[in-house]
Amino acid sequence: MPSRASDSMRAQPVYFHHKQLDLSRVKKLPDSHAWTTAPPKDDYPRGELLNVETVPVVDLADKNAQDLLGHACRTWGVFQVKNHGISKNLLEEIESAGKGLFSLPMHQKLKAARSPEGVSGYGVARISSFFPKLMWSEGFTIVGSPLEHARQLWPHDYHKFCNVMKEYEKEMKKLAGKLMWLILGSLGVTEEEVKWASPKGAFEGGNAAIQLNSYPACPEPDRAMGLAAHTDSTILTILHQNNTSGLQVLRDGGAGWVTVPPLPGALVVNIGDLLHILSNGLYPSVLHRAVVNRTRHRFSVAYLYGPPSGVTISPLQKLVDQGRPPLYRPVTWTEYLGTKAKHFDKALSLVRVCAPLNGFGDANDHQSVTVG
Ligand SMILES: C=C1C[C@]23C[C@@]1(O)CC[C@H]2[C@@]12CCC[C@@](C)(C(=O)O1)[C@H]2[C@@H]3C(=O)O
Numbered sequence: 381m382p383s384r385a386s387d388s389m390r391a392q393p394v395y396f397h398h399k400q401l402d403l404s405r406v407k408k409l410p411d412s413h414a415w416t417t418a419p420p421k422d423d424y425p426r427g428e429l430l431n432v433e434t435v436p437v438v439d440l441a442d443k444n445a446q447d448l449l450g451h452a453c454r455t456w457g458v459f460q461v462k463n464h465g466i467s468k469n470l471l472e473e474i475e476s477a478g479k480g481l482f483s484l485p486m487h488q489k490l491k492a493a494r495s496p497e498g499v500s501g502y503g504v505a506r507i508s509s510f511f512p513k514l515m516w517s518e519g520f521t522i523v524g525s526p527l528e529h530a531r532q533l534w535p536h537d538y539h540k541f542c543n544v545m546k547e548y549e550k551e552m553k554k555l556a557g558k559l560m561w562l563i564l565g566s567l568g569v570t571e572e573e574v575k576w577a578s579p580k581g582a583f584e585g586g587n588a589a590i591q592l593n594s595y596p597a598c599p600e601p602d603r604a605m606g607l608a609a610h611t612d613s614t615i616l617t618i619l620h621q622n623n624t625s626g627l628q629v630l631r632d633g634g635a636g637w638v639t640v641p642p643l644p645g646a647l648v649v650n651i652g653d654l655l656h657i658l659s660n661g662l663y664p665s666v667l668h669r670a671v672v673n674r675t676r677h678r679f680s681v682a683y684l685y686g687p688p689s690g691v692t693i694s695p696l697q698k699l700v701d702q703g704r705p706p707l708y709r710p711v712t713w714t715e716y717l718g719t720k721a722k723h724f725d726k727a728l729s730l731v732r733v734c735a736p737l738n739g740f741g742d743a744n745d746h747q748s749v750t751v752g
Pocket residue numbers: 389499505506507521588589591610611612613614682684717720
């Protein structure tokens with residue numbers, strides 16, 4: 381059983397067969413990055429014109445925040461939060477730390493490359509191996525301390541980066557704990573019913589990864605894909621995006637891909653597969669992707685939050701009875717990440733033990749996933 385956060389996330393070897401291109405210098409879309417089923421042009425203006433619903437925005441200072449979050453989890457699987465307690469200054473600092481990293485010369489970034497068996501470091505999207513074409517993005521994953529990689533990137537000046545990441549991790553963990561209580565509260569679940577919430581309390585024992593994403597401006601955005609459609613293997617993911625849109629979520633039954641517009645100071649929260657399991661399918665994980673654009677360089681920072689190593693996640697007792705049998709078998713995060721690494725969009729179905737009551741498949745089973 382893994383004893384550290386990094387071990388918990390390592391069970392997912394991914395092998396890269398492609399050389400990392402310096403996307404910000406490429407003037408013409410190479411065939412390796414040309415997707416045949418291209419993402420449609422930005423859906424947001426169309427959605428606005430047609431008066432289509434938009435992703436819920438919840439003010440955490442609102443006295444009805446718990447109910448509003450519950451509704452957003454049930455109906456969208458994604459929402460934006462305001463008054464979340466993360467300072468503007470910290471959001472600016474993490475954004476500028478990410479920009480600093482991605483603007484380094486490629487040979488320098490490759491000094492901190494993620495190893496095939498590793499989880500931390502610089503590289504292409506892990507899910508690349510499931511697609512025939514490459515994505516128009518680069519990423520840097522941090523699990524535990526980024527010290528070793530930061531030293532390779534900035535031999536004389538690595539402290540600033542490490543300090544910002546440490547502070548971000550600390551503040552995000554607090555916010556994740558707060559969101560956990562609100563979300564579980566909206567399901568009628570109390571502290572005593574989730575053993576791993578304590579002894580540290582406030583879900584402090586949870587594991588997390590920080591994922592910095594960079595999507596350079598792209599010469600042919602309509603034929604490229606920033607990050608292909610996926611659900612996160614987390615309980616929840618808290619995402620900061622810079623002032624450039626690109627994140628889209630799949631809204632079944634009409635609107636299709638809906639853009640999650642960057643709102644100054646707001647953070648996006650995605651429901652991941654483990655909350656889908658915990659809630660016995662009541663709060664489905666959301667299928668999302670990132671598209672790119674011709675003129676602007678987009679950045680995002682994902683805080684991927686999950687349970688402590690070794691803790692098994694299964695449908696909460698309170699949400700299970702004779703009429704609602706458990707739909708999923710118990711899994712640890714390590715085991716689930718391993719299943720996801722091997723089977724990608726089939727992972728949730730593979731841990732399912734019963735057909736869902738509503739007759740619909742899991743979020744991962746969407747038919748409209750773009751495959752290249
Ligand atoms: C904890 C994790 C979730 C993640 C795999 C990882 O070990 C670290 C990176 C995460 C990320 C970020 C981009 C999308 C994603 C699908 C991927 O390829 O790497 C997620 C993984 C996930 O949620 O399964």
